[in-house]
Amino acid sequence: MPAAFNRRDVVRAGLPLVALAAAAPARAAQSLGDLAKLLGGPVPQPLLNMLPPEVGKTAGLVAEVIRLEQQAKTLDLPASPLGMGGGAIPSDPGRLYEAAMPRLVALIDRASATSPGLADQAGGLLAQLHRTQYDPPDAWFSQSPAAAPYVSNANGGLLHLPDLSARPLRLAEPPGGDVAMGLPQDGAAEPEMPPRRPLTSLRFDDIAAEYADWFAAARIRPEHQDSAAWHLTMMRQSRERYQAVGKRLSVPWYFIGAVHGLEASFNFRAHLHNGDYPLTQRTRQVPAGRPLVWLPPSDWEDSAADALRLMGFAGQPDWSLPRLLYRLEAYNGFGYRRAGRISPYLWSFSTLYDRGKFVADGRFNPNARSQQCGAAVILKVLSDAGELSA
Numbered sequence: 001m002p003a004a005f006n007r008r009d010v011v012r013a014g015l016p017l018v019a020l021a022a023a024a025p026a027r028a029a030q031s032l033g034d035l036a037k038l039l040g041g042p043v044p045q046p047l048l049n050m051l052p053p054e055v056g057k058t059a060g061l062v063a064e065v066i067r068l069e070q071q072a073k074t075l076d077l078p079a080s081p082l083g084m085g086g087g088a089i090p091s092d093p094g095r096l097y098e099a100a101m102p103r104l105v106a107l108i109d110r111a112s113a114t115s116p117g118l119a120d121q122a123g124g125l126l127a128q129l130h131r132t133q134y135d136p137p138d139a140w141f142s143q144s145p146a147a148a149p150y151v152s153n154a155n156g157g158l159l160h161l162p163d164l165s166a167r168p169l170r171l172a173e174p175p176g177g178d179v180a181m182g183l184p185q186d187g188a189a190e191p192e193m194p195p196r197r198p199l200t201s202l203r204f205d206d207i208a209a210e211y212a213d214w215f216a217a218a219r220i221r222p223e224h225q226d227s228a229a230w231h232l233t234m235m236r237q238s239r240e241r242y243q244a245v246g247k248r249l250s251v252p253w254y255f256i257g258a259v260h261g262l263e264a265s266f267n268f269r270a271h272l273h274n275g276d277y278p279l280t281q282r283t284r285q286v287p288a289g290r291p292l293v294w295l296p297p298s299d300w301e302d303s304a305a306d307a308l309r310l311m312g313f314a315g316q317p318d319w320s321l322p323r324l325l326y327r328l329e330a331y332n333g334f335g336y337r338r339a340g341r342i343s344p345y346l347w348s349f350s351t352l353y354d355r356g357k358f359v360a361d362g363r364f365n366p367n368a369r370s371q372q373c374g375a376a377v378i379l380k381v382l383s384d385a386g387e388l389s390a
Contacts, residue, residue, distance in 0.1 A: 058096055061129060062089045065100050065107075068122055072110055075118070082106040082237060084230045097133050097371035102230050104129065105266050109237075120278070123269030127277035130265040133372050134275060135358045136286045137263075137345075138333030139311065141167040170335040172356060172364040197340040202330075208322040214352060215321060218380055224349040224373070231373050232381045234266055241268070245304045249314035254382055255324055256304065258375040262332075262345060263307075265372075268300045272307040279303060321379075328375045335364070344370035349377045 066089070084102040104126040111119035199207050220228045235242075235257045242253035242260070260266055264275040273290050276283040280298050283290045291306035308314050311331060325346060329337065332345040335358065347353040348370040357368040382388045 058093050061096070061100070061125070064125055065089060065103060068107055068118065068125065069103065071118060072107060072115075075111075075115055077110040077115060077118075080106040080109040082109050082230070082234060084226070093132075094369065094371070097129060098224075098227055100129055101126065101265050102227070102234075105234065108267070108269060120269065123267055124277050126265055126267045127270050127275055130267065130270070130275040131360070133265075133370065134263075135360055135362060136274060137331050138167070138170065138335070139331045140274075140286045167362060170333060170358060170362060170364070172336045172339040172341045172358070172366075198337045198342065200338055200340060202334050202337070204323065204326050208326070211322040211325040214347070215325065215376060215380060215383075218347065218350040218352050218377065220377065220381070221349060221351060227373060228349060228377065228381050231261065231378050232385055232387075234261075235378065235382060236387070238266070238268075241301070245301050245308070248305055249308050251308055251313050251316070252319050252324070254379060254388060255313070255319070255328075256308065258328065258378045259308075259311075260304075261378055262372055262375055272300070272304040273310070324379070325376055333358075344372070344374055346374045346376040348372055348374035350374060350380070 082102065083106045085099065089103070090096060090099050104122050107122040108119045108126070111122065199210055201207055235254065238257060238260075239253055242256040245251070246253045246256055256272075260272060264270050264272055267275060267277065269279060270277040271279060271283050271290065273283050273287055274285045276285055279300060282288075282292075282294045287310065290310065291303060305314075313327065316327070329343055329346055332343065336343040336345075336356070341356055342353045344353050344357050353370075353374065355369045356364070356366050357370050359365045359368055379388060
């Protein structure tokens with residue numbers, strides 16, 4: 001079937017897009033734009049209703065990003081140093097987040113000073129995009145032991161908060177046999193791999209050396225080099241905001257930045273807790289109702305401080321690299337480690353990780369790939385640039 005439609009295709013075979021969607025959702029989403037142009041307007045809702053949900057959602061999100069970028073161009077907004085790419089956005093759901101997230105962050109940056117309404121629209125759309133990749137960390141759930149190793153509050157910290165819901169312990173069961181540490185891409189050199197699967201111990205003393213060894217061994221996959229460079233620019237651009245919060249709580253700025261990337265897609269118009277938008281409202285997803293007292297100015301810095309206290313990170317001693325990575329993994333959950341799998345929360349975009357992910361419903365999909373840059377990889381990019389410092 002052709003990748004694009006012509007008028008005769010539409011007239012003579014009114015539903016080929018439906019068949020295409022069943023076989024190749026990403027290709028169908030790309031063809032929606034072609035069909036809309038030929039029809040001179042939106043694709044009829046009855047036809048959209050026959051498509052798999054992810055096709056319509058992907059196509060709609062892509063169209064909205066392009067619309068907002070065109071609006072910014074019409075307003076002659078200044079360029080942003082966070083700009084990355086242009087033109088078409090991949091409609092493949094497996095590539096959408098990595099391509100669209102930086103463009104929305106750049107839109108917010110461009111519009112914040114002179115067109116706050118446009119910035120708010122971009123912030124809301126970024127929050128929608130974030131939900132396609134986000135699965136709440138284990139530490140937000142009261143029956144998970146994931147956070148126990150780093151929580152030091154006398155009353156048990158976030159694990160005993162009454163408003164937290166429960167989720168059964170998650171475990172990324174291996175499919176049988178050895179679990180691949182990472183797969184080289186076509187034409188790429190064999191990645192430099194650690195000598196074994198992750199240790200299954202959850203004790204910091206047992207796995208501290210592993211964190212250091214793997215951090216040294218990790219390399220950015222070639223297909224993610226541009227994205228990694230963007231993350232370095234983003235962290236530099238936002239360093240002062242992260243430092244302002246970090247000084248209040250004795251938390252390193254780069255740790256806050258890495259959490260911001262994974263938990264909110266770098267959205268300064270959303271809550272650090274979980275990416276919920278807008279900041280003028282308290283959070284709705286787990287952990288819901290945060291901050292408990294939320295009065296104007298209702299700014300990102302105060303929300304971030306509440307999240308970091310709730311996570312148990314404020315005032316923690318020892319921010320050495322192994323301890324930092326241990327806290328990140330503990331916060332997200334040890335389900336991957338228990339099964340001898342690499343955690344994408346830490347190592348996505350690196351040669352240590354290829355696939356396998358807890359999806360939005362909290363279940364593990366061995367074929368799903370994270371589209372987010374792992375927290376350890378964000379820190380690795382900073383380290384390679386000589387900027388992993390206070």
